[in-house]
Amino acid sequence: MQDLTEGVARFQRDVYPAKADLFAHLAATHRPTTLFISCSDARVVPELITQSEPGELFVIRTAGNLVPAYTPGPDGVAASIEYAVAVLNVTDIVVCGHSACGAMTALAERHDLSGAPAIADWLRHADASRARATGEGGAPKVDALVRENVRAQLANLATHPSVARALAADTVTLHGWVYDIPAGTVDELDELDATGRPAAVAA
Numbered sequence: 366m367q368d369l370t371e372g373v374a375r376f377q378r379d380v381y382p383a384k385a386d387l388f389a390h391l392a393a394t395h396r397p398t399t400l401f402i403s404c405s406d407a408r409v410v411p412e413l414i415t416q417s418e419p420g421e422l423f424v425i426r427t428a429g430n431l432v433p434a435y436t437p438g439p440d441g442v443a444a445s446i447e448y449a450v451a452v453l454n455v456t457d458i459v460v461c462g463h464s465a466c467g468a469m470t471a472l473a474e475r476h477d478l479s480g481a482p483a484i485a486d487w488l489r490h491a492d493a494s495r496a497r498a499t500g501e502g503g504a505p506k507v508d509a510l511v512r513e514n515v516r517a518q519l520a521n522l523a524t525h526p527s528v529a530r531a532l533a534a535d536t537v538t539l540h541g542w543v544y545d546i547p548a549g550t551v552d553e554l555d556e557l558d559a560t561g562r563p564a565a566v567a568a
């Protein structure tokens with residue numbers, strides 16, 4: 366915790382003054398252009414990877430960058446998506462998976478999650494991801510599952526009414542990314558249609 370308080374002190378002393386104009390502008394302005402959905406994994410830092418400034422990314426982070434398909438009812442992820450798309454009018458949505466994802470590893474390697482029921486339940490939102498990544502008879506490789514999970518979560522995203530409306534009006538574009546931690550690279554999946562499949566395949 367001491368690291369954090371020292372970090373705050375350093376931020377106030379060194380970082381904030383250098384961006385004082387930006388923070389003054391942001392005090393009354395919130396106009397991000399991108400909704401960025403990534404894993405909660407501590408090694409995935411959206412602003413660092415994309416070199417974005419404060420105010421540029423509206424970020425949702427969940428275990429496994431999972432986006433539950435829309436169902437009516439109170440849902441924090443759904444509310445955040447609706448706010449970004451219908452109120453803030455973001456023009457782009459990125460779903461970003463990453464290498465060595467603990468959630469995808471647990472699924473690919475069928476870890477025993479009986480002692481972690483909340484995680485087990487949450488990972489059910491990746492059932493379609495696993496189905497897409499599993500070859501005949503075999504267990505999916507983690508890397509393949511990470512990629513298919515990005516596609517599956519983009520498809521889930523499109524079930525949210527605000528996203529469906531924006532896609533129909535052509536005011537938002539969906540992007541699937543995979544971040545490789547040891548290489549520092551970002552692999553952009555093929556152009557995606559509203560279902561999260563490559564546009565060329567869907568055509």
Ligand SMILES: [Zn+2]
Nearest residue numbers: 404406466467
């Ligand atoms: Zn992860």
